[in-house]
Amino acid sequence: xxxxxxxxxxxxxxxxxxxxxxxxxxxxxxxxxxxxxxxxxxxxxxxxxxxxxxxxxxxxxxxxxxxxxxxxxxxxxxxxxxxxxxxxxxxxxxxxxxxxxxx
Numbered sequence: 302x303x304x305x306x307x308x309x310x311x312x313x314x315x316x317x318x319x320x321x322x323x324x325x326x327x328x329x330x331x332x333x334x335x336x337x338x339x340x341x342x343x344x345x346x347x348x349x350x351x352x353x354x355x356x357x358x359x360x361x362x363x364x365x366x367x368x369x370x371x372x373x374x375x376x377x378x379x380x381x382x383x384x385x386x387x388x389x390x391x392x393x394x395x396x397x398x399x400x401x402x403x404x
Contacts, residue, residue: 312344 316324324336333339350357 324340328336328339331339333342346360350360
């Protein structure tokens with residue numbers, strides 16, 4: 302999401318190696334264009350949420366719904382091969398390890 306207004310202000314902050322690695326991992330997972338774009342979006346989102354508390358709740362609900370959808374998709378991928386494996390092989394064991402009950 303580009304901006305037509307020129308950005309002239311700079312904010313600089315330091316991270317530990319671990320913080321940087323976590324930031325880079327989340328940035329890649331979310332498909333962000335760059336670390337800078339991701340950090341800018343995260344900071345501005347936090348500012349917006351602070352200014353409008355009801356938005357914070359809506360944002361958190363949307364985030365949780367997205368996570369639930371990802372979990373459901375992952376469980377479907379895990380259970381499909383397991384359901385086809387009537388003998389209960391290693392894939393079925395993997396599904397059982399995550400607490401899924403197969404009928």
